[in-house]
Amino acid sequence: MAVTIELLKRFSMLSALPDSTLEQLAQQSTLKNVSRRAVVVNGGAVSENLCFLFEGRLQGVDFTLDGREVGLYFIEPGDFCGELGLFDQQGQPESVIALSKSQVIFMPASAVRSALQSSHQLVESLFTRMATRVRKLSAQRALLGLSSTVARVCGQLWMMLEEQDPNNRKDGVIANPPTHQELGIMLNLSRETVTRVFQTLQAEAIVKRDGTTRLLILNEQGLKGLFEAGDS
Template identity: 45%
Template sequence: MPVSLQLLSQFTLLQPLPREALEPLSTRMNLRQFARRGMVMSKDSPVQELGFLVDGRLQGVDFTVDGRSVGMYFVDPGDYFGELSLVDGQPPSEFVVAAVKSTVAFLDATAARELILGHPALAQAVMVRLAQRVRTVMAQRTLLGLPNPFQRLCVLILQLPQRMVDGVAEIEQPPTHQELAIMINASRETVTRAFQLLFLHKVLVREGNALRLTQPVLLKDIAEGRADPPKA
């Protein structure tokens, strides 16, 4: 199924492209839908594609040699994934699964490589993205150097994208407890218990789908080991 020009123009990576460059893409891309927990890109797949998320939410995950899942990153609408394999020709470095029902537009590897190498603005955007992925994974890796899961959770909460609402930092649509758990190497139960304590002591307040950081100094002190985690 071809992808409309209007849809293509919503993909951040493609925004520097002139209309003439977008038109041939609309027929080379195809749309696929995935149910929640559906496998969008497998590590074992020999097929290389660049994926653009139309709607829904995806998560990049990997598994340890003994089968524990390890969370890597999220993909939100307008964003792309699969660029590692395009660049180095190796199989995907992780699995990409649908966190919720999602629609993805795929571009085959040959077309995607031509596109990126043919437009210096896109090549530079992909380089910056790769550099930022290195930084993100390094931050996660550093986070895991902390022995206490409560502390790891507080560091991770502070790393999530925030916006200020009435002078208080808010995290809109925070990841689920299960998603947070696999990002910090803890059980879902540990994350849920930690949130209960953070809510009880009003370090965090839930407001609809958002989390309000009502005591950011205390949260930072717990994250950096200067304050003990709150007790029941």
């Protein structure tokens, strides 16, 4: 499926580029519909593409040496992945998997390198985005330092809410929420434990499931309070 300049402008990192650069990137990119559970980036392999998520939800998943799945990060619409190997030809250990039906733009790394050569502004944008990514990884890791399972789940939901697009954020909606299992591997919790925390949160009218494609945060202050309480 063809990629247009307008489509690429939806991504904040690309939006400030001149149309001529966007046109070149668009011509070399492909928009694909990927189904739930599809592998978007293969772990371990060098990725030839950057993957921009237009709609859906992706998750970076690694495996420990004892075979456990470890969730490293989620990718929300408007974000991308696959950029680590841009200059060092090395891949990333984790796979990136679609958690729900998604639309992904695959953009060749070579095209991005060319654009970087001619646009210092893109260099700064990419670097800034990498910095944001490092901060998010650190915040994600800090969640694991919480000893309370309720605090950990609430912290994850809070982080996901903060990363929703402005409309969903305003309405307290998390689009395409991950399953309990997918949340569990982010937080080193079994899916039963995540289920039990959700039971508590729903009983207290803090969250409410709205079908499988939306999770409603009914009480943001309550959620944040449980996150900040830590060991209550």
